[in-house]
Amino acid sequence: xxxxxxxxxxxxxxLMFVNVWAASAFAQNKPVIQVLTYEEAPFAKIKNNHKxxxxxxxxxxxxxxxxxxYRLDFLPLKRILVTTRLNEYYCALPVERxxxxxxxxxxxxxxxxxxxxxxxxxxxxxxxxxxxxxxPYVIGSFLGSGVAEYLQGQGFTVExxxxxxxxxxxxxxxxxxxxAAEIESAKQQMTKxxxxxxxxxxxxxxxxxxxxCHRSIxxxxxxxxxxxxxxxxxDGFMRKLYEKYNVPF
Amino acid sequence: xxxxxxxxxxxxxxxxxxxxxxxxxSQIDSANLWIEEEFQPSTLSKSAQIAEMNWFIExxxxxxxxxxxxxxETLNTHEYxxxxxxxxxxxxxxxxxxxxxxGEDDVVKKMSAQMLTGQNLYDAxxxxxxxxxxxxxxxxxxxxxxxxxxxxxQVTLPSLDLNDFIGLKFTTGPDGKLxxxxxxQFANLYWYRHDWFSRPDFKRQFKDLYGYELGVPQNxxxxxDIAEFFGYHVKTIDGTRVYGHYxxxxxxxxxxxxxxxxxxxxxxxxxxxxxxxxxxxEWGIRVDQCRPVGASVARGGALNSPAAKYAMRKYIxxxxxxxxxDSKRLTFKSSxxxxxxxxxxxxxxxxxxxxxxxxSSNLAIVNPDxxxxxxxxxxxxxxxWRSGMKSGYQDAGSWTILKSTPLKNQQAAWLYxxxxxxxxxxxxxxxxxxTPIRRSDIDSQFMTxxxxxxxxxxxxxxxxxxxxxxxxxxxxxxYPGMAQYWWRFISDIILGKLTVDEGMDQLANKMxxxxxELSHKQGVxxxxxxxxxxxxxxxxxxGSPKRFDPLNQRGRTLPYQEAINxxx
Numbered sequence: 001x002x003x004x005x006x007x008x009x010x011x012x013x014x015l016m017f018v019n020v021w022a023a024s025a026f027a028q029n030k031p032v033i034q035v036l037t038y039e040e041a042p043f044a045k046i047k048n049n050h051k052x053x054x055x056x057x058x059x060x061x062x063x064x065x066x067x068x069x070y071r072l073d074f075l076p077l078k079r080i081l082v083t084t085r086l087n088e089y090y091c092a093l094p095v096e097r098x099x100x101x102x103x104x105x106x107x108x109x110x111x112x113x114x115x116x117x118x119x120x121x122x123x124x125x126x127x128x129x130x131x132x133x134x135x136p137y138v139i140g141s142f143l144g145s146g147v148a149e150y151l152q153g154q155g156f157t158v159e160x161x162x163x164x165x166x167x168x169x170x171x172x173x174x175x176x177x178x179x180a181a182e183i184e185s186a187k188q189q190m191t192k193x194x195x196x197x198x199x200x201x202x203x204x205x206x207x208x209x210x211x212x213c214h215r216s217i218x219x220x221x222x223x224x225x226x227x228x229x230x231x232x233x234x235d236g237f238m239r240k241l242y243e244k245y246n247v248p249f
Numbered sequence: 250x251x252x253x254x255x256x257x258x259x260x261x262x263x264x265x266x267x268x269x270x271x272x273x274x275s276q277i278d279s280a281n282l283w284i285e286e287e288f289q290p291s292t293l294s295k296s297a298q299i300a301e302m303n304w305f306i307e308x309x310x311x312x313x314x315x316x317x318x319x320x321x322e323t324l325n326t327h328e329y330x331x332x333x334x335x336x337x338x339x340x341x342x343x344x345x346x347x348x349x350x351x352g353e354d355d356v357v358k359k360m361s362a363q364m365l366t367g368q369n370l371y372d373a374x375x376x377x378x379x380x381x382x383x384x385x386x387x388x389x390x391x392x393x394x395x396x397x398x399x400x401x402x403q404v405t406l407p408s409l410d411l412n413d414f415i416g417l418k419f420t421t422g423p424d425g426k427l428x429x430x431x432x433x434q435f436a437n438l439y440w441y442r443h444d445w446f447s448r449p450d451f452k453r454q455f456k457d458l459y460g461y462e463l464g465v466p467q468n469x470x471x472x473x474d475i476a477e478f479f480g481y482h483v484k485t486i487d488g489t490r491v492y493g494h495y496x497x498x499x500x501x502x503x504x505x506x507x508x509x510x511x512x513x514x515x516x517x518x519x520x521x522x523x524x525x526x527x528x529x530x531e532w533g534i535r536v537d538q539c540r541p542v543g544a545s546v547a548r549g550g551a552l553n554s555p556a557a558k559y560a561m562r563k564y565i566x567x568x569x570x571x572x573x574x575d576s577k578r579l580t581f582k583s584s585x586x587x588x589x590x591x592x593x594x595x596x597x598x599x600x601x602x603x604x605x606x607x608x609s610s611n612l613a614i615v616n617p618d619x620x621x622x623x624x625x626x627x628x629x630x631x632x633x634w635r636s637g638m639k640s641g642y643q644d645a646g647s648w649t650i651l652k653s654t655p656l657k658n659q660q661a662a663w664l665y666x667x668x669x670x671x672x673x674x675x676x677x678x679x680x681x682x683x684t685p686i687r688r689s690d691i692d693s694q695f696m697t698x699x700x701x702x703x704x705x706x707x708x709x710x711x712x713x714x715x716x717x718x719x720x721x722x723x724x725x726x727x728y729p730g731m732a733q734y735w736w737r738f739i740s741d742i743i744l745g746k747l748t749v750d751e752g753m754d755q756l757a758n759k760m761x762x763x764x765x766e767l768s769h770k771q772g773v774x775x776x777x778x779x780x781x782x783x784x785x786x787x788x789x790x791x792g793s794p795k796r797f798d799p800l801n802q803r804g805r806t807l808p809y810q811e812a813i814n815x816x817x
Contacts, residue, residue: 099352103500103740110362113370129339130348132332154323154350205349206318206370208362233366249368 032069033213033221035059036080036092040164041188042245043094043112046074054245055094058111061237062211065228068221076162078144081212088216094209096146106217108225109210116147116207117200119179119186121171126178128202137177140167147180147205165189171197182207184247276306279340284673287337291676292689298673301408302341305668308404309342312661316345319662321375321646322353323582325605326433326682334669334678346665353377354502360649361729364389369654373662375432378419378645379721380728384429385422386771391650391659394427404660406667413672413687415710416645418524419720423539423774429647432670433602433684436709436718437511437642438625439465440588440599442614443704443809445491451483458482464806466629469516469563471804472597476571479594494571495584495593496564498743503581505736508564509721510642511598516560517633518551520793525722526638529793532731533557533757534724534764539774541726541767544760546794548779549787553750553757554794556633561742561749563631567597568743577743588623589614598628598641604683604706625705626812627714632802633795643718646684685710705813712816726767726776734759 037044037055044053051072063070075083080092085104094112095101118134120126128134131154138157141148142164151158159176161167167179168189181189183200190197213222232238242249280302284295291298321327331348339345349371351359356376363370364387384390397405411417411427420429445451446463455463459474466472476493483491498504509532513519518533519526529535533552534544544550551557568576573587585603587593591613607614607623614622628641648666650659668674670686679690680699683706690696691710700707709715725731734756742752764776788796 097355097358099354099502102354102502103736109358110366113362113366113368129336129345130332150351202347203316204347206320206359208355208359208370230365238366 032071032089033063033217034087034090035063035070035072035211036075036084036090037072037094038077038080039074040077040094040182040185041192042184042247044074054112054241054247057241057244058232058238059093061232062108062111062225062228065231066221066224068224076144077142081144084212084214086214088214091211091213091217093211095212096207097210097212098146098150100149101146101212104215105212106215106222107210107212108222108229110208111211111229112209114182114184114207114209115203116180116205117183117186117203119171119181119197119200120177121174122197124174124177126201128204131202131204134178134202134204138175139178139180140170140176141180142167145180146207147182150205151180165193168193168195168197180204273306273310276341276343277303279337280306283337283341287333288673288677290680290693290695291673292687292693293672297408301406301671301673304406304408305338305342305664305671308406309344309661309664312657312664313343314345315657315661316347317372317658317661317665318347318349318370319373319375319665320349320351320356320359320371321432322356323350324433324602324646324682324684326602326646326678326684327375329678329681330432330669334674335665337674338665338668342664342668344661344664352502353506357729357732360651363651363653367653369658372650372654372658373666374649374651375646376429376649377720378416378429378431378647379725380649381420381422381428382721382723382725383728384649385424385426385723386726386774388772389652390428391652391654392426392428393430393648393650396650396659396663400656401660401663404664406671408672409667409670410672410689413689414670415688415691415715416643416647416686418716419643419645420647423723429649430666430670431645431647431686432666433644433646433682434686434715435600435602435604435644435684436715437598437628438601438705438709438718439595439597439628440623440625441465441595442593442622443624444622445479445486445594446809451478454478454482459804461804462806462808464808465626465812466595467805467807467812468629468802469631470802471806472595472629473563473567474804475595475806476567480571483594489592491592491594492571492573492587493594494567495587495596496568496572496576497579497581497584498568498577499580499583500736500740500744501580502732502736504743505732505734505739506581508561508739509732509735510644511628512560512564513557514639515598515628515634515641516556516563516631517635517638517795518554518556518560518793519638521635521637523637523639523717524719525724526793530722530724531639532721532725532760533794534760535779535793536724537777537779539723541724541764541776542779543764545754545757545781546784546787547781548761549782549794550757550761551794552760553753554788555797556631556793556795558749558753559633560631561739561753565742565749599625600644601625601706601709602644602684604703605681608702608704619702621702621704623704624809625709626809627815632798632800639717639719640714641718643715643720645686645720708813709816712813714816726771726774727763730767731760731763734763 044055084090084092170176335346335348416431479493514531519531535549544552676690738756741747768776
């Protein structure tokens with residue numbers, strides 16, 4: 001399940017640390033919220049030990065306006081979902097909000113709108129008019145991705161990897177026919193991996209991504225966060241944030 | 250075929266030498282092919298179909314090459330549209346439609362997100378007409394009746410024939426304007442095993458036990474008696490355990506809709522009035538003129554009234570006593586397997602959108618000749634229900650376009666919306682998916698021929714009942730915001746975290762609180778809460794909220810034919 005025992009130990013240590021930290025904050029009656037995100041440039045990344053990206057900026061502004069304390073940490077997507085589901089005072093973002101996930105968390109929404117496309121191999125283009133045209137093919141996605149669940153739910157053959165960019169190599173080695181990926185992060189992953197897959201064959205899905213919080217989060221905290229987010233859309237902060245990171249609004 | 254080949258050569262000749270309108274000509278060829286191979290049967294003659302498609306080709310010319318995005322819930326009807334009709338539309342008009350399918354709650358959330366952020370997420374939505382109360386108040390939805398006269402006039406199909414749509418009253422606001430165009434409709438009807446109910450041994454045994462005939466239950470007492478009869482007295486049929494009642498109750502948005510859509514209306518929570526009770530509707534919300542004034546009894550509403558609590562108690566009691574244990578783990582989507590498996594005697598209401606899933610001849614509930622062993626009939630009603638009230642729920646998934654979408658995208662999306670409900674396409678779509686929207690389709694000879702295989706669906710849609718089974722109405726001012734409270738509180742009641750009294754009281758208070766918040770945000774017909782008064786003052790007045798009725802119903806049933814005669 002875990003890639004290596006070292007990784008596992010690091011994960012457990014981090015989890016213990018944030019648990020102890022959150023518990024002590026709770027004991028002091030301070031409403032500190034542990035926010036978890038995952039690496040997905042341009043939305044969130046760690047460069048030279050410095051957390052940066054669209055989500056990092058968004059969280060800072062959101063919690064400042066809501067007058068709540070928080071701590072931001074990075075974990076793999078699948079783990080941030082599980083950890084947030086199991087631990088009080090935890091929130092995770094950006095998480096694809098769907099009917100299936102609705103009851104599992106409480107939500108602050110929308111923090112990000114994403115478009116997902118199907119990329120094909122450079123030398124084997126697969127023109128698609130409808131999503132259904134992709135039914136005969138093997139589609140690659142990554143673990144914990146809502147879009148993988150979406151495609152599996154509709155009867156598509158989906159192969160999941162631990163990290164999204166592993167699909168580029170899978171595609172190049174013809175182990176999958178199509179790669180289902182968020183378009184902006186796919187561009188960055190292609191650059192990073194020196195790959196050029198061109199434009200997606202079909203932009204097939206629009207996802208509302210949100211901040212998912214443990215169900216015990218107090219309603220007042222949730223309402224403050226939601227009204228802060230609404231205000232950020234109304235006063236133009238969000239539009240500027242999209243522009244800053246060159247993400248189409 | 251020879252003629253088509255000759256036409257193609259001729260077309261190629263003209264393309265080579267004149268070089269214009271060739272693409273349109275290939276589009277005409279595509280249209281002919283789709284008419285020939287897919288869009289049959291139709292209520293139009295082939296020449297009228299060709300004329301209609303020619304209009305689409307011409308009207309779509311300025312939008313050719315565009316890509317537009319629409320979204321709908323995942324139903325057979327929309328799968329057909331997304332997989333087949335979107336492709337046909339692309340080949341005929343050159344407009345590429347990405348028709349997304351997702352959960353019903355997701356559609357609502359996405360539309361709300363576009364309203365909140367102003368981002369153009371989709372160019373059109375197929376969204377339930379339950380949101381009509383939200384749309385006419387929000388000012389964020391394109392008013393279709395105005396659009397068709399104004400900026401959408403050039404792209405409005407001359408043969409659209411609005412009068413042919415059976416559901417326009419559900420998508421028209423109190424201001425008389427049309428906000429949405431129906432795309433598919435289905436109703437919540439009583440479902441039962443007609444073959445089991447017709448067995449002489451069961452009929453005799455039932456009469457001995459309960460003192461009246463086994464038949465289509467007319468009230469909740471009869472439904473309960475039949476549930477007990479099959480679950481506790483019959484128990485097994487051909488060696489298989491059978492159940493007298495069936496439902497779904499997993500914490501999920503769909504369990505909220507189950508209660509808000511139909512349970513309370515069938516119990517008789519609201520007032521007399523169609524399509525929804527006035528001044529109190531089936532959500533228990535009272536309006537004064539068009540302004541919502543409260544959901545709790547203390548403010549004149551009925552959401553925590555004796556009728557509403559009676560409805561919830563029956564839901565919980567029947568779930569625990571008569572339904573398979575698995576029911577508590579099922580949602581709207583996963584619930585069908587038990588009916589298909591042939592272990593259920595009846596379900597108090599059932600979404601007829603599922604009819605295509607229960608008519609395959611390889612199922613245990615279908616006869617070898619293809620006729621069903623099941624029937625649909627009017628649902629039984631609770632003890633607070635009175636004649637003149639809505640009898641159940643009807644879903645009208647309808648095209649909705651937001652004002653925040655750029656005009657050109659609105660126009661291109663409107664073309665696609667009309668295409669999938671056009672008379673060229675509509676009857677074929679209806680035959681495939683059984684969610685009719687046009688009177689002409691329902692009355693067609695093709696539906697007559699199909700009727701014996703659909704268990705009563707055609708009879709329902711040919712009767713006045715299609716006006717008595719109605720969607721959520723205009724009393725609900727913020728459907729996306731308020732619908733979430735239903736499943737949260739109902740789930741807590743199901744899980745035993747709250748009693749029925751606690752849950753319905755808290756739900757009513759939450760709705761009041763939400764109405765209060767809206768009173769500062771909405772303009773036209775915004776909520777204006779009544780002051781809190783003694784509940785008894787409201788309960789002593791005529792109409793809803795109705796005072797506690799201590800009397801029990803006496804079970805009453807009718808033979809199937811008589812039961813569906815009430816639809817005439």
